[in-house]
Amino acid sequence: MTQTNLVEQFVTQVIAASDNAELDRIYLTNQVLALVGDEARSVVTTSTVLIDLKDELVAAAVKNGHCGSTFNEQDILGAQLMNLLVPRPSIVNRQFWQTYQEKPEQAIADFYQLSKTSDYIKTRAIAKNIYFVTPSDYGDLEITINLSKPEKDPRAIAAAKKVKATGYPLCQLCMENEGYLGRDNYPARSNHRIIRFKIDDEEWGFQYSPYAYFNEHCIFLSSKHEGMKISEKTFTRLLNIIEQFPGYFAGSNADLPIVGGSILTHEHYQGGRHNFAMMKAKITTKLNFKGFADVEAGIVKWPMSVIRLRSQNKKQLVALANKILQAWRQYSDEQVGVRAFTGETPHHTITPIACTHGDQLELNLVLRDNQTSSKYPDGVFHPHQDVQHIKKENIGLIEVMGLAILPPRLKSEMQEVRKFLLGDKNKIAAMHLPWAEQIAAQNKITAANVDAVLQSELGKVFAKVLADAGVFKQTQVGQAAFMRFIKSVLN
Structure with missing residues (x-):
């Protein structure tokens, strides 16, 4: 060489x-x-x-x-080096919108390529993730064990504690991150660029996720540092986004703790070019809402509680979505433990996802409830304790749609479960033992099938995680309760 x-x-x-x-x-x-x-x-x-x-x-x-020798110090230097090939924000934006006038999808593709070439999107780190697809009663669920984000260096943690808080940038979704050097307790952003665009008269930004979970995983962020809020305006914005960014879906995490995403302090949505299992799921019950003749509606066959709306009439689509949101905010059904409030504390919100279906606009509205109880202190409609050995974290937008993001600890832990299933010497964690014993009892495990069996069982756990988060369960009682809510909207 x-x-x-x-x-x-x-x-x-x-x-x-x-x-x-x-x-x-x-x-x-x-x-x-x-x-x-x-x-x-x-x-x-x-x-x-x-x-x-x-x-x-x-x-x-x-x-x-x-x-320095810490990951943060090296990441900051690496971003500075890669910044040498990235044009200034004004040039990136000018080139994007010049291309967009003739070929919108080409403009998006060019920006995506720039974000990869400059190592802003960490393609090599993302390639380390474990990914597989497993069938379920609701379609093919996607499972990832997230290994792309670097583990925190104890030296960096110690150094970060000594860094004086500056309040700048206010959060990792603020526009001020564009070109920011980074520090011991904050990621490097020298090679970061944001495309500016308008939603009505509001300035928004379009960027890619550095540690993407799916194809062209991107973020749409408000230029204002304001808390997330699901409202009629949310539906309008999401539909506006999918019209401006052809081929992409756009969705929002819920705006309440437990059922919401990791960052609730800055209004933002996620999107990308990916067809999730929930989007492919069929309608089980068609619905007709009085006064909304232009809107096709139905309940989706999905472990969570999803209402799908389709129409070419954006105004009616937004109006009906808002009608459902406002009804859900106030709705309680004690027969199935659904409560809109505890005192003055609200529990109900929606995770909305917008996409196109042929020549129609589509909104999928996922009903969310963030109650806790003495039996379920982590959340009534949250992964229950019997699945928390696999997944305890919040179920956000991406998982709602059928892509599990499982913690990195599972890579080594599943290796020990694998050894246990094969009868080899192992160090299986106590929390996995009952699950592993059940798998062994229900399957004839061999060296040839152990990996397939383990993947299938992880898929079953994820399906149960989604079912736990579903407000109206996939039972006769649950679906009857779902229809009672639908009737309350009709009234």
Whole structure:
């Protein structure tokens, strides 16, 4: 393999992957040396892959003392190096919207490619995730064990405690993250860019998720740091987004704790180019709402409680979605433990998802209830204790649609369960033992089928997780209760 100078090769690849020209070579070289130290001039490489070259430069900077040894310090330097190939925000936006005028999908594809090339989307880290599909009564569920996000370095945690809080950026979804250097307790964003767009008269931003869970996983964020709120405006915005970004779905986490997402302090939605199991699920019961003749409606065959609305009439679609939201906010049914309030504390909200279906606009409205009780202190409509050995975290937008995001601990824990099932020496965790014994009793386990059986059983657990989060259960009693709510909306 041919050896070349590391700095020269990195600059060559930056020029090839960006709008930089050969005339910029000396300038780019000096920018690199300013970041990694003049000592890097003597380092050689056999690589021609841009991200690999970046990593080698970071390693050289660590070796010569220009960069610290923690992940955060190295990530900050890596983002600065990759920022050399990313145009300024004004140029990125100008190029996006110039292309958009003729070819909207090409503009989106170009921005997606830029976000990957610049290592803002962590493609190599994402590739570490464990992913498989498993059949269920509700269609093929997707399972991921999330290994892409780096584990927190104890040294970085210690250093972060010493960092004085600045309040800037206010959160990781604020516009101020664009180009932000990062620090011990905050991610590197030097190579981050945001596309600005309008929803009515409001300024919004479009960016990709650094640690994507599905194809073209993106985020639409408000320019204002205001808390999330599901309202009539939410439905209008989501439909506006899918019209502006063809081929994408857009959805919102719920706006209450337990049933909401991880960040409730900043209004934002998620989207991407992916067809989830819930979107493919069929209608079990058709519904007709008086005064909304232009809207097709129905209850979806799904473990959570979903009402699907379709129409070409956006105004009617939004109006009916809002009517259902307002009814659900106030609705209680003691027969099935559904309560809108405890005192003045509200429990009911909706997780809405917008997409297109042929020439129709579609809204899927997932009913959510965030009650707790002495029996279910983590949440009545939340993963119950019998499945928390696999999944205890909140069920947010992505999981609602049928893609499980399971914690990284499961990679090693499932290896021990696998050994147990095969009768090998193991260190199975006590919390997994009853589940593993049940699997062993119900299946004839061999070396040839153990992985398939384990994946199938994880899928069953995820289906149970979704059922736990479902307000109206998939039983005669539950579905009768669902229809009582529908009738309350009709009234």
